Amino acid sequence: xxxxxxxxxxxxxxxxxxxxxxxxxxxxxxxxxxxxxxxxxxxxxxxxxxxxxxxxxxxxxxxxxxxxxxxxxxxxxxxxxxxxxxxxxxxxxxxxxxxxxxxxxxxxxxxxxxxxxxxxxxxxxxxxxxxxxxxxxxxxxxxxxxxxxxxxxxxxxxxxxxxxxxxxxxxxxxxxxxxxxxxxxxxxxxxxxxxxxxxxxxxxxxxxxxxxxxxxxxxxxxxxxxxxxxxxxxxxxxxxxxxxx
Amino acid sequence: xxxxxxxxxxxxxxxxxxxxxxxxxxxxxxxxxxxxxxxxxxxxxxxxxxxxxxxxxxxxxxxxxxxxxxxxxxxxxxxxxxxxxxxxxxxxxxxxxxxxxxxxxxxxxxxxxxxxxxxxxxxxxxxxxxxxxxxxxxxxxxxxxxxxxxxxxxxxxxxxxxxxxxxxxxxxxxxxxxxxxxxxxxxxxxxxxxxxxxxxxxxxxxxxxxxxxxxxxxxxxxxx
Numbered sequence: 452x453x454x455x456x457x458x459x460x461x462x463x464x465x466x467x468x469x470x471x472x473x474x475x476x477x478x479x480x481x482x483x484x485x486x487x488x489x490x491x492x493x494x495x496x497x498x499x500x501x502x503x504x505x506x507x508x509x510x511x512x513x514x515x516x517x518x519x520x521x522x523x524x525x526x527x528x529x530x531x532x533x534x535x536x537x538x539x540x541x542x543x544x545x546x547x548x549x550x551x552x553x554x555x556x557x558x559x560x561x562x563x564x565x566x567x568x569x570x571x572x573x574x575x576x577x578x579x580x581x582x583x584x585x586x587x588x589x590x591x592x593x594x595x596x597x598x599x600x601x602x603x604x605x606x607x608x609x610x611x612x613x614x615x616x617x618x619x620x621x622x623x624x625x626x627x628x629x630x631x632x633x634x635x636x637x638x639x640x641x642x643x644x645x646x647x648x649x650x651x652x653x654x655x656x657x658x659x660x661x662x663x664x665x666x667x668x669x670x671x672x673x674x675x676x677x678x679x680x681x682x683x684x685x686x687x688x689x690x691x692x693x694x695x696x
Numbered sequence: 697x698x699x700x701x702x703x704x705x706x707x708x709x710x711x712x713x714x715x716x717x718x719x720x721x722x723x724x725x726x727x728x729x730x731x732x733x734x735x736x737x738x739x740x741x742x743x744x745x746x747x748x749x750x751x752x753x754x755x756x757x758x759x760x761x762x763x764x765x766x767x768x769x770x771x772x773x774x775x776x777x778x779x780x781x782x783x784x785x786x787x788x789x790x791x792x793x794x795x796x797x798x799x800x801x802x803x804x805x806x807x808x809x810x811x812x813x814x815x816x817x818x819x820x821x822x823x824x825x826x827x828x829x830x831x832x833x834x835x836x837x838x839x840x841x842x843x844x845x846x847x848x849x850x851x852x853x854x855x856x857x858x859x860x861x862x863x864x865x866x867x868x869x870x871x872x873x874x875x876x877x878x879x880x881x882x883x884x885x886x887x888x889x890x891x892x893x894x895x896x897x898x899x900x901x902x903x904x905x906x907x908x909x910x911x912x913x914x915x916x917x918x919x920x
Contacts, residue, residue: 521906522902524905524909525862525901525902525905525906525909526862526898526901526902526905527862527863527865527866527876527901528862529865529866529868529876530865530876530894530897530898530901533880533894534894534895534898537890537891537894538891538894538895541891627760630762631760631761631762631763632762633762634762634763634764634765635762635764635866637764637869638764638866638868638869645762645764645765645768648765648768649768658772659772662765662768662769662772665765666761666765666769669760669761669762669765670757670760670761673760
């Protein structure tokens, strides 16, 4: 296998965008990070909401949570993104559709990808939150009731603070997965890191160089996310209690 | 939205053909992924530091790169490899074979983690007993530990297989006509029923994956 390396390609002027090829990669990197952070916030909020619903005594609410998880677990992410980009705008009321189509196309794609990726990851977060709450000893809930707390207060002051400490390690791997899954958004036309690799291949022809650079970009994201989550784990750890040392 | 069912019935042969490609990739990746993943898991538990390190580096590398990138990497690399190995003409379509190689090697990293957990969950005494009976370490692993680990891990391995089946939709980046690409991009686009075919694909994947995971749960409960 003989490859002609040309690492200087990154500092050459790109055909459009008024920047170098390295600038393209940097833009893609920023887009990947931005998409993942926005989707992560949605995933955390929605996932926690449905995860808590699934542990409530009300059977209807629990079913609702289960339905959400099944819907997002059994359909591939790429189809979810396609549904949000192509199908949803046709289903919403006229006025909202006009608003969506009046948006800048890149903003529209970003918004819809964020929602799709966020809800998809949310289903996984939901399961983690549910197992964490269910893994708490039942004495904790009883103690809350014995102290005269309402169900809402028991969740808010006793169960959730403990459950979130337990959910941090699996949440780390979900966060890593989400950063990797964000690459799927390249298929619906979002110009993020892996799309930039393809663009570099098309315009500059430097396949190996651009793929290596992008791969390194993902590895960097992985390391930063892992270290960040470990830091959060360390800060929130209770000495002598759950997960403490 | 008016759903035109005739589009689906008229194109049924193509749709089934493409479903076959999806399943083909899934099955090869499951078989080779489990075999190679088990080897990697054993390597990670080896007493030789270099072997342990190689397996660890392999698993961590594949687990930190998105599948889309892995597919593109192998799309780029496989022709070169095939050319050096078999001296093929450059016109052969290597998308299917490169997708299969990529999925098998990628999933092996995930299967290896599952198998490692399985092997480590078997109590140490089992291996010690095998050694006491005069088996070598390899024999003990092969005849005593790994079969039990497989039994415990079977549901997880199958669940990973379902995830893998969903992930095969990502061969979209190679324009390979798997079920999703064939029904949405080709049939949907050519007949002006793009949205309908997206929903159709969603329903088909949902039914297949839901049925498969229900089956896995049933088997798991029967075994327990």
